[in-house]
Amino acid sequence: MRRISKTFPGVRALSEVTIQVKQNNIHALIGENGAGKSTLMKILDGVYPAGSFEGQILLRDRVVHLSSPFDARKQGIGYVPQEISVIEGLTVAENIFVGLWNEGGGGIVSFKKLFARAAELLDSMKLQLDPHRQVVTLNASQRQLVMIARALATRPSVLILDEATACLTLDETQNLFRVVHHLRELGLTTIFITHKMSELFEIADHATVLRDGTVAAEFERAQFDEHEIVAAMVGRKIDNFYPARDSAIGDQEVFRVENLTVPHPHLANRNVVEGVSFSVRRGEILGLGGLVGSGRSETVNALYGRLPHSGRVFVEGREIAVRTPREAKASGLGLLTEDRKLDGLLFNFSIQENVTLHDLSQISRWRVLDRARETACAQHYLERLSIRAPSVRTPVANLSGGNKQKVVLAKVLFPKPRVLFLDEPTKGVDVGAKNEIYKLMMSLAAEGIALVVISSELPELLALCDRFMVLARGRIADQFTRAEANEQRLMLAATSGANKPLTN
Amino acid sequence: MKFLRKIWTIPEAGILVPLLVFTLVFYCINPTFLGSNSVAAMLRAMAFVGVIAVGQTWLMIVGGIDLSVGSVAGLCAIVSSWLMKVQGWPMEAGLAAGLAVGLLAGLINGLISVHFGIPAFIATLGMLYVARGLNYLLCKGYPIYPIPDSLKTLGRAEPLGLSWAFVVFALLVVIGDFCLRRTTWGRMVYATGGNVEVARIAGIDTTKVQISCYVLTGGMAALAGMLLMSQLNVGQPEIGVGWELDVIAGVVIGGVSLFGGVGTAIGTFLGLLIMQVVRSGLVVTGVNTHWQTVAVGVIMVSAVGVDLLRRRTKIS
Numbered sequence A: 001m002r003r004i005s006k007t008f009p010g011v012r013a014l015s016e017v018t019i020q021v022k023q024n025n026i027h028a029l030i031g032e033n034g035a036g037k038s039t040l041m042k043i044l045d046g047v048y049p050a051g052s053f054e055g056q057i058l059l060r061d062r063v064v065h066l067s068s069p070f071d072a073r074k075q076g077i078g079y080v081p082q083e084i085s086v087i088e089g090l091t092v093a094e095n096i097f098v099g100l101w102n103e104g105g106g107g108i109v110s111f112k113k114l115f116a117r118a119a120e121l122l123d124s125m126k127l128q129l130d131p132h133r134q135v136v137t138l139n140a141s142q143r144q145l146v147m148i149a150r151a152l153a154t155r156p157s158v159l160i161l162d163e164a165t166a167c168l169t170l171d172e173t174q175n176l177f178r179v180v181h182h183l184r185e186l187g188l189t190t191i192f193i194t195h196k197m198s199e200l201f202e203i204a205d206h207a208t209v210l211r212d213g214t215v216a217a218e219f220e221r222a223q224f225d226e227h228e229i230v231a232a233m234v235g236r237k238i239d240n241f242y243p244a245r246d247s248a249i250g251d252q253e254v255f256r257v258e259n260l261t262v263p264h265p266h267l268a269n270r271n272v273v274e275g276v277s278f279s280v281r282r283g284e285i286l287g288l289g290g291l292v293g294s295g296r297s298e299t300v301n302a303l304y305g306r307l308p309h310s311g312r313v314f315v316e317g318r319e320i321a322v323r324t325p326r327e328a329k330a331s332g333l334g335l336l337t338e339d340r341k342l343d344g345l346l347f348n349f350s351i352q353e354n355v356t357l358h359d360l361s362q363i364s365r366w367r368v369l370d371r372a373r374e375t376a377c378a379q380h381y382l383e384r385l386s387i388r389a390p391s392v393r394t395p396v397a398n399l400s401g402g403n404k405q406k407v408v409l410a411k412v413l414f415p416k417p418r419v420l421f422l423d424e425p426t427k428g429v430d431v432g433a434k435n436e437i438y439k440l441m442m443s444l445a446a447e448g449i450a451l452v453v454i455s456s457e458l459p460e461l462l463a464l465c466d467r468f469m470v471l472a473r474g475r476i477a478d479q480f481t482r483a484e485a486n487e488q489r490l491m492l493a494a495t496s497g498a499n500k501p502l503t504n
Numbered sequence B: 001m002k003f004l005r006k007i008w009t010i011p012e013a014g015i016l017v018p019l020l021v022f023t024l025v026f027y028c029i030n031p032t033f034l035g036s037n038s039v040a041a042m043l044r045a046m047a048f049v050g051v052i053a054v055g056q057t058w059l060m061i062v063g064g065i066d067l068s069v070g071s072v073a074g075l076c077a078i079v080s081s082w083l084m085k086v087q088g089w090p091m092e093a094g095l096a097a098g099l100a101v102g103l104l105a106g107l108i109n110g111l112i113s114v115h116f117g118i119p120a121f122i123a124t125l126g127m128l129y130v131a132r133g134l135n136y137l138l139c140k141g142y143p144i145y146p147i148p149d150s151l152k153t154l155g156r157a158e159p160l161g162l163s164w165a166f167v168v169f170a171l172l173v174v175i176g177d178f179c180l181r182r183t184t185w186g187r188m189v190y191a192t193g194g195n196v197e198v199a200r201i202a203g204i205d206t207t208k209v210q211i212s213c214y215v216l217t218g219g220m221a222a223l224a225g226m227l228l229m230s231q232l233n234v235g236q237p238e239i240g241v242g243w244e245l246d247v248i249a250g251v252v253i254g255g256v257s258l259f260g261g262v263g264t265a266i267g268t269f270l271g272l273l274i275m276q277v278v279r280s281g282l283v284v285t286g287v288n289t290h291w292q293t294v295a296v297g298v299i300m301v302s303a304v305g306v307d308l309l310r311r312r313t314k315i316s
C-alpha cells in the first residue's frame, strides 16, 4: 500500500502511510487506539472504496482498485473485522459461507453440502464447533471463530486479522496461530493486528508501528524489543505497566453470594454455573479465572440480573434480589459486558449520551435534561479515561475500537457503583490505555469499590488481583490468594474437572 | 457550495430540500398555491393524521408500530358521540370516555406486543379489525348526530384562521419534540429503540417505556378521531379509515427508522407537510386526483432512499 491518506470529517486518520508486506510473511500492525490500523485495513478490504482515500494499493506489484469488500474477496483478500458481525438467526455453517451458500448450485441451497463444507473447513482449522449450531447460542469467542472461518472460507492469499484474538482464550489463540503457520506454508500472507505483545513475539515476522496515522517505526523479527516497540507505539516509555497496589483492602465485606446456580439457557436439566459462593471486601479486586465456557461471564451476568438464577445475594450485609439489571443497579452493582458491539454501546448515540445513560437523574431536574451538565459530566470521564475523540458529542460509531471500550467503561462508572463486575475490561485496548485502565482500577479500589474482574489474559489477571477464584465447568475449581498464585496453578485449576459431567 | 453541504448534514435535510423544491415548483405553476386560503386549507387537512403521527413517531422510535390508529380513532369518535347522544352524557364526560377508550386500546396493543411478545405488526393489525368491528356494532353503521352544540361551536371555531385540530397538532409537535430531545423519558425512548439490551443493562424499565408509547399513541388516535367528529359535527363511522397508512408514510418520510432508535417529531411534521404539499399542489395544478396517491408512494420510497444516501455520505 503506497502513500495512503484518509480523512474523516474532522479527523485525519491516515496520512501518507506506506507499508509493504512480503509474501508468506506474518506481518504485524500495531499501534495505539485510534492510530489508524483498522482504517488502513478497511481500505485494503474495499470497505472504504477506491476514491474515498488517496494513495494506491498494489497486489503483487499490480495496482488494484477495490470498490467493495466483494472486490477484495475476488482479489484473494480475506478480512476478519474488529467488530464481530454474525447473522444471529442463522447456523454456524450458513454464517461461514455468507453469500456463498450455493456454490455452483444455482439459486437453490443444498444444506447437506453446505454443512459438509463447513464441517470440513472447521475440521481443517481444528475447531470443535458444530456447523448446525445456531449462532445466537454462541459466546463471543465462538462467534469470533466463526468470523475467522468465514474469512478463510474463500481460501484467500492475504488474510487480515483485526484484533481477532481479542476475545479468544489462550488455547484458541494458540490453535489459530497453528492454523496460520500451517497456511503460511501453503503460501498465505497474514496481516495481524494485536495489542498483545506476547502474541507479537510469538508469531510475527515483521512489525509496522502506526502512530497518529503515520508509520512510526518498522521492526524485523530479529530486532524485536519490547521496550522499543512500546516506546514507538505510545511515543514515551511506560515504566510500571502493572501499577502497584498502594491502598489497603478494607475489612468490611461489600458483596457476598451464596450458592449461585444458573440454569443453561437452552438445555433443560443443565446448569452453566452451580453452587458458586464468594464474597468481596471493600477495595478488593477478585479475579475470576477459567476458560471460556467455564461460567465466568454467566456468573457475573446472573449477578447483574441478566440471567435467571437461584442463590442468595448480599450487598453490604443486606440481602437483595437481582431479578433485573434495574434492581442490580439500584443496589449499587455495575457490569461491564464482554461484547461492546452486542450490548455495550448505543451506536446512534454520542459519547456523552452513552456515558450518562446509566444515571439520567444526575443530569436532569424534574426529568428535564440539563445538557450543559451532561456535557460537563461526560467531559470529566473523557479526560479521566483519556478517551481520544474530537468532542463528547462525537457519535461513538466513529471511534476506534479501544476508545469505544473506554466509553463503555465510563458508562458503567457513571452511576458510581459499589460493586463492579468487569468482564474483559481491556479487550482491544492498546498498551498505553491498558496501563491507564489498570491505574483506574487501582484508584477505584482505593475509593473502596469492590471489583470482580474476568480476564483471559493471565499475566494481567495475576498482576492486578488480590485474590483468585477459578471456575471450571461452572463450579469453583480452586481459590487462592495473591501470594499463592501463579500461572500453573491457575491453568491447572481451569482445565480440571473437564470430564466431570454437569447435572442438577 | 459549503452552505449546501452544511444543509446536507442537518438531520432533517433529506426532507427539507425536496419540501422547498416542491413548494417552489407548485408556486411557479400556480401562484395561488401559496395564498393564505390554500395554505390554511393544507394545514387544516393534515392536522388529524398529524396528531396521531406525533404518537406514532415516539412509538416507532422505541421500535414498535401501531397499525390500528385509524380504527381506534373511529371507535373513539363513535363511543363518545354515542355516549353523548344516546346515553345523554355531558360533553366533558363523553370526550373523557372517548379518550379513555383510546388509551385502553393502546394499553392492550402494548401489553400484547411487548409483554406477550406477539409482533406489533400482527397485534395492532388485530386491533385494527377489532376496533372497526366494535365501531359498527355500536352505531349499526349509521352516523350519530347531532352532537352537543357546545362541541359544535368548538369544532367549527377558527383560531388564527386555522382550526383547533391544527392548533392541537402544532402544540403536540412542539411538546413531542421537547419530550424526545430534552426529557429523560425521551432519552429512554431512543435508548430502548436503539438497543433494548443496552437500555436494560442501564437499568431502564424498557417494558414500561415501550408500553407508554403504545398508550400515548392510542390516546392521540382518540384525540384525532374526536377532533374530526367535532368538526364534522357527527359521529361518522368512517372516521379514520386508511389513516394508519398516511400516518406511517408521514413518519417514515420524516426520517424515523423502521428499526427504531432514530427520528424526531419535527421530522415527522415536515414529512406530513411534504405529503400535503404534493397532494394540494397536484390539485391546484389540475392533475387527476388519483395521481396524488401515486405521488405519495413515490415520495415515501425516495425520501427513505435520500436519507440512506445522506447517512452514507456522512459516514465515509
Ligand SMILES: Nc1ncnc2c1ncn2[C@@H]1O[C@H](COP(=O)(O)OP(=O)(O)OP(=O)(O)O)[C@@H](O)[C@H]1O
Residues within 6 Å of the ligand: A008, A009, A011, A012, A013, A031, A032, A033, A034, A035, A036, A037, A038, A039, A040, A082, A389, A397, A398, A399, A400, A401, A402, A403, A428, A430, B315, B316
Ligand atoms: N467512520 C468514522 N468516522 C469518523 N472518524 C473515524 C471513523 N472511523 C474511524 N475514525 C477515526 O479514525 C481514527 C483511526 O481509527 P481506527 O479505527 O483505524 O483506529 P485503530 O488503530 O484501529 O484503533 P483500535 O486499536 O482502537 O482499534 C480514530 O481517530 C477514529 O476516531
Ligand SMILES: [Mg+2]
Residues within 6 Å of the ligand: A037, A038, A039, A082, A162, A400, A401, A402
Ligand atoms: Mg481497530
